[in-house]
Amino acid sequence: MRVFVTGGTGAIGGHAVPALLAAGHAVTALARTPAKAAALERQGAAPVRVSLFDREALASAFAGHDAVVNLASAIPPMSRFMSTQAMRDNHRVRDQGSAAVADAALAAGVGRVVQESVCMVYRDQGDRWIDEDAPVDRYPLTRGNFAAESNAHRFTQEGGGAGVALRFGWFYGPGALHSEQMYALAGRHVGLVFGRPGGYVSAIHMADAATAVVAALEAPAGTYNVVDDEPLTKRDFADALARATGARMWLRVPGRAAHLFGHRLTSLTRSLRVANARLRASTGWTPRHPSAREGWRATAAVLTP
Numbered sequence: 001m002r003v004f005v006t007g008g009t010g011a012i013g014g015h016a017v018p019a020l021l022a023a024g025h026a027v028t029a030l031a032r033t034p035a036k037a038a039a040l041e042r043q044g045a046a047p048v049r050v051s052l053f054d055r056e057a058l059a060s061a062f063a064g065h066d067a068v069v070n071l072a073s074a075i076p077p078m079s080r081f082m083s084t085q086a087m088r089d090n091h092r093v094r095d096q097g098s099a100a101v102a103d104a105a106l107a108a109g110v111g112r113v114v115q116e117s118v119c120m121v122y123r124d125q126g127d128r129w130i131d132e133d134a135p136v137d138r139y140p141l142t143r144g145n146f147a148a149e150s151n152a153h154r155f156t157q158e159g160g161g162a163g164v165a166l167r168f169g170w171f172y173g174p175g176a177l178h179s180e181q182m183y184a185l186a187g188r189h190v191g192l193v194f195g196r197p198g199g200y201v202s203a204i205h206m207a208d209a210a211t212a213v214v215a216a217l218e219a220p221a222g223t224y225n226v227v228d229d230e231p232l233t234k235r236d237f238a239d240a241l242a243r244a245t246g247a248r249m250w251l252r253v254p255g256r257a258a259h260l261f262g263h264r265l266t267s268l269t270r271s272l273r274v275a276n277a278r279l280r281a282s283t284g285w286t287p288r289h290p291s292a293r294e295g296w297r298a299t300a301a302v303l304t305p
């Protein structure tokens with residue numbers, strides 16, 4: 001297929017573009033700077049400079065492609081995670097950016113739109129498994145994600161072909177800033193555990209997030225969770241990270257104190273035991289790292305070889 005990727009220069013994109021190329025697809029990708037364009041060229045993708053918010057220019061850029069994969073996001077780094085302005089920028093990319101992508105894909109006659117979302121949209125379900133039909137929660141941070149999903153589904157409804165929304169778990173691995181920061185902290189004996197240590201975190205190694213993007217090119221229109229096979233409790237997730245770094249964990253923070261930050265940290269404090277059965281059954285996709293135990297070990301091998 002000919003695939004156009006937006007956000008191909010980001011954390012997930014840095015894994016997804018090579019995975020798409022390795023699967024035999026021809027990739028065009030949005031580049032915002034000459035340096036990013038050069039990096040895409042080195043990977044084997046064709047860079048294009050175009051605004052994510054300019055529908056006409058996007059439609060021209062999308063012409064002749066079979067699919068558009070929208071991985072553009074502006075999630076702030078951990079140090080600015082609580083900043084309202086930083087989150088506003090992210091909402092703009094998710095909300096207005098995804099609308100422009102869907103409209104431009106419709107105008108260009110593209111057959112498929114794959115849209116990034118997150119599985120932090122689900123309600124806390126304690127120990128219960130969560131599938132794509134489980135109840136969601138519309139707290140402020142998720143506004144942009146729901147808008148992005150709606151635009152993917154609108155693409156399907158307006159006759160564009162298949163709109164696919166991918167609800168990624170908490171992703172980790174080389175190239176994700178927050179995960180490299182967590183890895184460095186763990187090496188200093190500090191584990192990050194948000195909320196109840198017995199609550200679940202549903203995670204995905206970025207290499208597996210990338211193969212899920214490839215699989216989504218064959219999936220029927222709809223919404224799919226992209227998480228590994230075995231969500232761990234937050235305690236076990238932190239322990240898996242500590243074991244991967246080889247450092248004994250002395251401190252787990254902020255724990256239940258994270259609840260004091262209310263809805264601004266609710267995406268991290270809730271218990272989410274999310275299932276990946278729909279994507280596996282629909283496409284045959286299988287994560288290479290069945291849980292964060294294997295995934296953090298693989299990450300450690302890259303970050304501290």
Ligand SMILES: NC(=O)c1ccc[n+]([C@@H]2O[C@H](COP(=O)([O-])OP(=O)(O)OC[C@H]3O[C@@H](n4cnc5c(N)ncnc54)[C@H](OP(=O)(O)O)[C@@H]3O)[C@@H](O)[C@H]2O)c1
Pocket residue numbers: 006007008009010011012013030031032033036051052071072073074075076077078093118168169170171172175176177178179
């Ligand atoms: N979901 C989670 O698990 C989670 C949790 C906490 C933090 N995070 C952090 O969130 C980041 C998420 O990774 P990601 O790949 O989604 O994001 P990312 O690494 O920040 O990449 C975002 C992509 O979107 C592009 N982009 C941003 N604003 C744009 C705009 N206005 N127009 C066009 N393109 C735009 C970026 O382009 P440029 O390359 O030109 O900037 C980049 O290609 C990671 O760094 C991670 O550390 C994720």
